[in-house]
Amino acid sequence: MRCGQMLSLLPTGDISPSLFYSRSRDTQSCCNDFSSFVDANICARIWLYPTNSRQRTTPEDTMNSIMTEYWPTFEMYQSLRTQLMEILTDEELRFSPGGANPTLGALCKEIGEIEHAYIESFKHFTMDFSYRNPEAALEQSVARLTAWFAELDQELKATIAGLSEEEVQNKVVVRGPNFQLPLQIQLAVYQEALLIFYGKATVYLKALNKEPSQQWREWIG
Incomplete structure (x- = not known):
């Protein structure tokens, strides 16, 4: 699945593509152009675990x-x-x-x-x-x-x-x-x-x- 397909799965009004980050063990690079994500695994990982919307138990x-x-x-x-x-x-x-x-x-x-x-x-x-x-x-x-x-x-x-x-x-x-x-x-x-x-x-x-x-x-x- 490519990023265009992943984007269609995101809820409307959810996290802006410009806020997504590509993370690895050694580097952290901000990806301003969401279409540049071609690795479906990276897209899925970022979609499932956004850094600024994690659920907390109260x-x-x-x-x-x-x-x-x-x-x-x-x-x-x-x-x-x-x-x-x-x-x-x-x-x-x-x-x-x-x-x-x-x-x-x-x-x-x-x-x-x-x-x-x-x-x-x-x-x-x-x-x-x-x-x-x-x-x-x-x-x-x-x-x-x-x-x-x-x-x-x-x-x-x-x-x-x-x-x-x-x-x-x-x-x-x-x-x-x-x-x-x-x-x-x-x-x-x-x-x-x-x-x-x-x-x-x-x-x-x-x-x-x-x-x-x-x-x-x-x-x-």
Whole structure:
């Protein structure tokens, strides 16, 4: 195959012939006249391996579709919990509106235990809500809750990021008899659990006369 034939194979608007280079072990000569290429092997080699258009693999190329398409939105919902912790004090964690309602700290601890259950569900593809954090003083410390939430969030992200695209497309989480969810929907259900928690926490904030963040006011109320 001669160069005229090779040129016809190049995509329209691809690499200009004037940019092609003829390379050998000892010399490098710029070939301004593409028609001077008569060696089909040289033409094929340069066409297949242009020096200025080599493909590079980026981290995004290896991410699964949950991480590329859904995770950025999910993180915005997740960040509301961090915003909540930023305005609370240890004393306020002990507040309860009365009746059978738990303290605000116990409510915060519960959502952490729920997140732990969801993390495990993405590892083992079954749902189990039996986990309870054994640290007794956890629900009385803003600092400890904040640190624990950060650890959980990092673990959740690492677990989701570690899933292959094949797993994302084909695996399901067994939540009970005749109840299975695809992985992205499973994460969406956890997002709903966060929203339920935020709704409950809003009642406590109003009773405490605490003003939440602007995002919280716009998204939750």
